[in-house]
Amino acid sequence: xxxxxxxxxxxxxxxxxxxxxxxxxxxxxxxxxxxxxxxxxxxxxxxxxxxxxxxxxxxxxxxxxxxxxxxxxxxxxxxxxxxxxxxxxxxxxxxxxxxxxxxxxxxxxxxxxxxxxxxxxxxxxxxxxxxxxxxxxxxxxxxxxxxxxxxxxxxxxxxxxxxxxxxxxxxxxxxxxxxxxxxxxxxxxxxxxxxxxxxxxxxxxxxxxxxxxxxxxxxxxxxxxxxxxxxxxxxxxxxxxxxxxxxxxxxxxxxxxxxxxxxxxxxxxxxxxxxxxxxxxxxxxxxxxxxxxxxxxxxxxxxxxxxxxxxxxxxxxxxxxxxxxxxxxxxxxxxxxxxxxxxxxxxxxxxxxxxxxxxxxxxxxxxxxxxxxxx
Amino acid sequence: xxxxxxxxxxxxxxxxxxxxxxxxxxxxxxxxxxxxxxxxxxxxxxxxxxxxxxxxxxxxxxxxxxxxxxxxxxxxxxxxxx
Amino acid sequence: xxxxxxxxxxxxxxxxxxxxxxxxxxxxxxxxxxxxxxxxxxxxxxxxxxxxxxxxxxxxxxxxxxxxxxxxxxxxxxxxxxxxxxxxxxxxxxxxxxxxxxxxxxxxxxxxxxxxxxxxxxxxxxxxxxxxxxxxxxxxxxxxxxxxxxxxxxxxxxxxxxxxxxxxxxxxxxxxxxxxxxxxxxxxxxxxxxxxxxxxxxxxxxxxxxxxxxxxxxxxxxxxxxxxxxxxxxxxxxxxxxxxxxxxxxxxxxxxxxx
Numbered sequence: 001x002x003x004x005x006x007x008x009x010x011x012x013x014x015x016x017x018x019x020x021x022x023x024x025x026x027x028x029x030x031x032x033x034x035x036x037x038x039x040x041x042x043x044x045x046x047x048x049x050x051x052x053x054x055x056x057x058x059x060x061x062x063x064x065x066x067x068x069x070x071x072x073x074x075x076x077x078x079x080x081x082x083x084x085x086x087x088x089x090x091x092x093x094x095x096x097x098x099x100x101x102x103x104x105x106x107x108x109x110x111x112x113x114x115x116x117x118x119x120x121x122x123x124x125x126x127x128x129x130x131x132x133x134x135x136x137x138x139x140x141x142x143x144x145x146x147x148x149x150x151x152x153x154x155x156x157x158x159x160x161x162x163x164x165x166x167x168x169x170x171x172x173x174x175x176x177x178x179x180x181x182x183x184x185x186x187x188x189x190x191x192x193x194x195x196x197x198x199x200x201x202x203x204x205x206x207x208x209x210x211x212x213x214x215x216x217x218x219x220x221x222x223x224x225x226x227x228x229x230x231x232x233x234x235x236x237x238x239x240x241x242x243x244x245x246x247x248x249x250x251x252x253x254x255x256x257x258x259x260x261x262x263x264x265x266x267x268x269x270x271x272x273x274x275x276x277x278x279x280x281x282x283x284x285x286x287x288x289x290x291x292x293x294x295x296x297x298x299x300x301x302x303x304x305x306x307x308x309x310x311x312x313x314x315x316x317x318x319x320x321x322x323x324x325x326x327x328x329x330x331x332x333x334x335x336x337x338x339x340x341x342x343x344x345x346x347x348x349x350x351x352x353x354x355x356x357x358x359x360x361x362x363x364x365x366x367x368x369x370x371x372x373x374x375x
Numbered sequence: 376x377x378x379x380x381x382x383x384x385x386x387x388x389x390x391x392x393x394x395x396x397x398x399x400x401x402x403x404x405x406x407x408x409x410x411x412x413x414x415x416x417x418x419x420x421x422x423x424x425x426x427x428x429x430x431x432x433x434x435x436x437x438x439x440x441x442x443x444x445x446x447x448x449x450x451x452x453x454x455x456x457x
Numbered sequence: 458x459x460x461x462x463x464x465x466x467x468x469x470x471x472x473x474x475x476x477x478x479x480x481x482x483x484x485x486x487x488x489x490x491x492x493x494x495x496x497x498x499x500x501x502x503x504x505x506x507x508x509x510x511x512x513x514x515x516x517x518x519x520x521x522x523x524x525x526x527x528x529x530x531x532x533x534x535x536x537x538x539x540x541x542x543x544x545x546x547x548x549x550x551x552x553x554x555x556x557x558x559x560x561x562x563x564x565x566x567x568x569x570x571x572x573x574x575x576x577x578x579x580x581x582x583x584x585x586x587x588x589x590x591x592x593x594x595x596x597x598x599x600x601x602x603x604x605x606x607x608x609x610x611x612x613x614x615x616x617x618x619x620x621x622x623x624x625x626x627x628x629x630x631x632x633x634x635x636x637x638x639x640x641x642x643x644x645x646x647x648x649x650x651x652x653x654x655x656x657x658x659x660x661x662x663x664x665x666x667x668x669x670x671x672x673x674x675x676x677x678x679x680x681x682x683x684x685x686x687x688x689x690x691x692x693x694x695x696x697x698x699x700x701x702x703x704x705x706x707x708x709x710x711x712x713x714x715x716x
Binding site for chain 3: 391442
């Protein structure tokens with residue numbers, strides 16, 4: 001198929017409807033509004049449902065309703081809007097429904113700004129809503145990957161009856177790259193039998209609720225969800241490794257940060273430095289085993305993120321002080337240049353090699369020098 | 376007709392929206408196409424200062440509070456906002 | 458030096474900072490801001506006022522008014538204003554909100570604040586679209602009106618009908634003064650200023666919740682010149698959103714008669 005030059009937000013929107021999206025509910029918020037606008041034109045064009053909700057609260061609850069029908073549904077938002085959706089996400093998770101959420105992360109906290117960021121890692125990966133549940137979180141680093149992962153998100157959500165999140169940032173949402181969009185797939189004509197309004201076995205009906213008024217029953221449910229998550233951790237991890245075979249040092253970064261880090265890794269390789277990149281594609285489930293095996297015998301790990309070190313904590317937990325950890329991050333919508341990461345790699349190789357070093361604290365001290373204390 | 380007043384339009388605030396130009400009942404104002412404000416707009420100015428009746432409508436409709444209106448004999452020609 | 462026979466008819470309000478606003482040329486946000494600043498100055502309340510800014514084009518309203526301000530989350534300004542006014546009842550507290558902020562995201566908050574009769578003043582800027590995010594459909598978008606999320610024109614079958622907010626607010630017993638005015642010409646702007654004055658007097662006298670819907674232009678997202686945008690407002694918006702007084706409590710009536 002021909003390649004099209006297309007904006008990230010629009011590519012995700014178009015992909016969703018090509019893989020059988022039946023309904024979309026959303027609310028405008030920069031930097032993802034193009035996704036909503038594209039679907040506002042396309043969904044009615046092909047006879048599918050589109051509602052610009054009164055708020056993200058409305059939108060996520062519309063998704064909740066649509067998810068109960070078992071048909072493909074999606075919403076998209078950006079950080080402040082996703083915060084509003086957290087209650088709804090918990091409900092959807094607690095009802096075991098498939099749904100796809102796109103978070104195009106921006107600078108925060110609060111109203112923040114509209115610049116790209118990765119500051120919602122903790123919110124999405126460690127559950128921003130209440131209660132015990134997990135989300136499948138997919139992190140693309142290019143528009144093509146965003147397209148591919150959008151299709152995957154729907155498949156995984158349906159396979160496991162879970163919420164899948166496409167974790168992007170303002171860069172990916174706004175950039176235009178040549179992309180191959182998937183062909184049009186048919187909408188499913190039969191909803192799964194657990195769904196409301198679907199065909200049920202004789203004498204049965206569907207009641208979908210997240211209430212478990214009896215604590216023992218709630219616990220049984222939670223054990224079931226945990227077991228399902230265990231299976232997903234075994235089967236659904238995805239990542240990409242670059243130059244890892246003979247690497248002595250490993251950089252870990254996802255999404256845009258991982259993409260920028262790749263430039264630095266290549267530059268380092270050109271200088272003869274044996275460094276590789278691990279780019280998680282599923283940040284949830286996190287590639288724990290892969291990372292665990294990877295770090296043994298390495299001289300150092302550098303985590304690069306556009307936040308205050310959120311994946312850093314997950315990496316540190318796996319590394320468990322076996323190996324030196326460094327951290328480089330930019331916050332508030334700032335995006336690192338490759339030469340900043342070049343310097344961080346250099347620092348890792350030539351700096352202190354204390355496995356007990358406080359990676360975040362040392363980085364923060366440098367940040368104070370770099371940007372000032374804002375006093 | 377001798378002017379009943381005059382206006383001063385601040386270049387820093389004027390965005391050349393032309394609402395004052397349109398609403399002035401005696402057609403005093405126009406955009407000054409011969410120059411640009413620091414923001415790149417052609418600011419409004421008194422093309423026909425002698426027609427000003429100091430009604431203040433321009434200031435009432437200005438979205439940027441760019442206009443000061445005076446009633447009385449305008450000062451010597453050099454001082455009028457041109 | 459000016460001659461002694463010279464009178465200053467109008468100058469930039471002192472409640473304004475010396476900052477060029479980021480609003481588009483011709484945007485009537487500027488007019489609304491100006492009127493609020495003029496009224497507060499005339500009432501001597503500039504030092505006693507706290508404004509609550511919304512999320513929308515006027516998110517940076519606090520850069521233009523020279524008094525204390527807070528920034529609310531999208532739609533939550535009436536709730537924030539409640540928190541402030543209940544704590545500092547002697548301050549003049551107002552919110553300034555657009556279509557998305559007040560009539561969509563914040564519909565719950567504004568209805569509740571009005572129903573509670575909060576002693577605040579609310580300015581609702583109605584320009585039939587979501588300006589800041591690029592011109593999407595709003596609860597106030599007219600049937601058939603094209604926006605970036607109703608590209609074929611608002612289809613009432615699938616996208617519903619617009620909300621007449623002032624009328625809606627007037628149905629609440631807790632509201633004392635609910636009016637709609639317009640900013641599309643000098644006469645209407647002068648009437649709007651009178652209403653703004655009344656609204657702040659209502660608050661000053663502890664007479665309850667005051668709400669002013671101000672019909673406004675959005676030249677950029679409507680795709681019209683600032684001058685033509687006002688014509689569009691007059692021709693299309695006023696039939697849908699009539700100018701008038703929708704709720705004037707008897708106490709407020711007395712106040713208006715007396716002043």
